Amino acid sequence: MQVMEASFDPHYREAWTRRQVEDSLLVPSTFAILCxxxxxxxxxxxxAAGFILARQAADEIELLLIAVDPSHRRKGIGSRLLQRFLDVASERGASDVFLEMRANNPAVTVYLAAGFEQIGHRAAYYRTVSGETIDALTFGRKV
Incomplete structure (x- = not known):
């Protein structure tokens, strides 16, 4: 939870609560990767310097959360963590992986470099603390 609290700007309301994380991990198809x-x-x-939380449904895996502690950013950790996620997806028999993010998320460069392609757009999907709306972008790739 320490990485989560340090990594997500409260303005965007992206961080999950401890309860949400614990409840999701009770579901057998949900898993975490720590680095x-x-x-x-x-x-x-x-x-932990970073983590991924993901959920599998049949041969698809959705990346629910990814975070790297701010003190460890810009060192390639996010890219290595994402590669580990793709390796785990392959080990679990997934054929496709997906993620969704706010349109102004700077992590988009990491996803594109890892071979993800934008496959969807949801207008005004997220709402910030101040009430501003931000579009959601969905990305996917083959494993």
Whole structure:
């Protein structure tokens, strides 16, 4: 939860609560990937520098959340974490992966570099704390 709280700007209301994360992980099709400060799988004695939360339905996996602690950004951790997600998706037999993000999210460059393509657009989908609306963009790619 520490990475979540540090990573998401409250203005955009993207962070999940502890309860939401715990409840989602009770569903067998939902899984998390944690990484350390080098972007590798975390060991028991390490602190997480980033994470992914994802959900599988048949042969499709949706990336629900991805975050890298601000103190570890711009080091390639997000890219390595996303590659680990794609590897796990392949191991789980997925053929396609998807994600949705707000249109002004700077992480779009990471997704495009990883081979994701924009496949959808939802106008005025998100609402900020101040009431501003932001479009949602959906991305997908083959595993």
């Amino acid at each position: 350390n400060e080098t972007g590798n799988q975390i060991s028991d004695d390490e602190t």
